[in-house]
Amino acid sequence: MSSSNSSSELVNGFGRVIGVGSYLPKNILTNDDLAKIVETNDQWITERTGIKTRHISDPEVDTTESMAIAAAKAAVKDAGIDPLEIGLVIVACTTPNVLFPALSTSVQAAVDADNAMCFDMNAACPGFLTAFVTAQNYIKAGTVDCALVVGAENLTNYVNFEDRGTCILFGDGAGAVVLRSEKDQQYDAIMRAAGKRGECMHCESVMQKGREMTEEFRKATYINMDGQTVFKFAVTEVPKVIEDLLGRTGTDADDIDYFILHQANRRIIESVAKRLKQPIEKFPMNIEKTGNTSSASIPILLDEMKQQGLLGQGNKKIVVSSFGAGLLWGAFQTEI
Numbered sequence: 447m448s449s450s451n452s453s454s455e456l457v458n459g460f461g462r463v464i465g466v467g468s469y470l471p472k473n474i475l476t477n478d479d480l481a482k483i484v485e486t487n488d489q490w491i492t493e494r495t496g497i498k499t500r501h502i503s504d505p506e507v508d509t510t511e512s513m514a515i516a517a518a519k520a521a522v523k524d525a526g527i528d529p530l531e532i533g534l535v536i537v538a539c540t541t542p543n544v545l546f547p548a549l550s551t552s553v554q555a556a557v558d559a560d561n562a563m564c565f566d567m568n569a570a571c572p573g574f575l576t577a578f579v580t581a582q583n584y585i586k587a588g589t590v591d592c593a594l595v596v597g598a599e600n601l602t603n604y605v606n607f608e609d610r611g612t613c614i615l616f617g618d619g620a621g622a623v624v625l626r627s628e629k630d631q632q633y634d635a636i637m638r639a640a641g642k643r644g645e646c647m648h649c650e651s652v653m654q655k656g657r658e659m660t661e662e663f664r665k666a667t668y669i670n671m672d673g674q675t676v677f678k679f680a681v682t683e684v685p686k687v688i689e690d691l692l693g694r695t696g697t698d699a700d701d702i703d704y705f706i707l708h709q710a711n712r713r714i715i716e717s718v719a720k721r722l723k724q725p726i727e728k729f730p731m732n733i734e735k736t737g738n739t740s741s742a743s744i745p746i747l748l749d750e751m752k753q754q755g756l757l758g759q760g761n762k763k764i765v766v767s768s769f770g771a772g773l774l775w776g777a778f779q780t781e782i
């Protein structure tokens with residue numbers, strides 16, 4: 447839907463989050479369950495990651511598409527808008543069950559957002575961040591007034607349950623937000639990429655003409671990760687990008703109500719809090735119950751925070767930051 451503003455007076459502000467929703471599969475995989483599959487234990491996983499349980503998709507019930515739709519419907523309902531107001535649907539997803547048409551078109555159909563343009567984004571764990579930043583730029587440009595941004599992942603389809611270094615980390619789920627232009631909405635973002643350092647997280651498509659299904663290739667089609675390299679990247683770059691963003695917006699870290707970080711590892715979040723000299727209470731977490739849900743992690747957490755009454759009426763200052771395969775990372779600051 448195009449803006450109704452006259453060309454001489456562009457009044458579109460950035461988008462304010464007016465609705466949030468999420469979906470988590472019913473199946474739960476505990477650390478003790480994992481200890482029956484690989485050589486690990488609850489104490490090791492809890493101490494190194496902060497994860498106790500993760501929701502995993504039920505192949506009879508859940509697809510990436512169905513989870514994206516459930517989260518999107520909840521967000522549109524929460525926003526209380528006519529879906530025809532939505533001008534843009536973006537689904538951030540690295541693990542779609544259908545390669546085309548784009549998942550965003552299924553979401554569009556399911557929520558009756560018949561005036562929306564649609565596309566998907568693959569930016570791994572910071573996919574939601576990337577989609578949110580993209581939607582904000584469409585809104586600010588006046589191209590659309592209202593956007594639905596979804597992060598959805600069925601990561602356990604790509605988890606190698608023989609690899610104890612990765613299978614303990616990931617879970618499935620979806621989250622969504624609705625953004626609508628508001629004249630005075632405050633927002634800024636910094637996004638960064640280092641493709642030259644991308645080898646440390648890697649997953650190949652199984653559909654490659656001429657590739658023989660050797661053991662080596664089979665393993666390459668699961669999530670492969672050098673955990674320590676990713677850990678060091680996150681604890682170095684995430685605080686830096688947040689400090690740069692706060693510097694640019696002229697905001698003191700003390701004035702931020704919440705730092706909402708990608709839920710990958712409790713120790714990464716604690717390290718960022720320490721580096722920013724901020725109390726850990728300002729870093730909401732649900733990693734203990736969800737594990738790392740990649741591009742779904744931030745909107746799932748936002749929905750949980752809303753249900754706990756932690757999000758305000760546009761009067762809470764938040765910084766959202768994420769990182770992951772690519773390497774990609776970034777942060778945005780807004781009011782919610």
Ligand SMILES: CC(C)(COP(=O)(O)OP(=O)(O)OC[C@H]1O[C@@H](n2cnc3c(N)ncnc32)[C@H](O)[C@@H]1OP(=O)(O)O)[C@@H](O)C(=O)NCCC(=O)NCCS
Binds near residue numbers: 491611614738
């Ligand atoms: C994966 C991760 C938890 C591993 O923790 P770590 O403290 O770095 O552990 P290491 O890889 O150094 O391994 C230490 C030892 O524990 C072992 N180990 C690895 N996984 C284990 C598990 N699940 N259970 C028990 N032992 C395990 C290793 O084999 C190693 O043993 P060794 O010393 O005998 O060789 C951690 O590196 C991490 O979380 N990295 C970030 C990953 C991430 O967030 N990725 C997603 C980004 S979006």
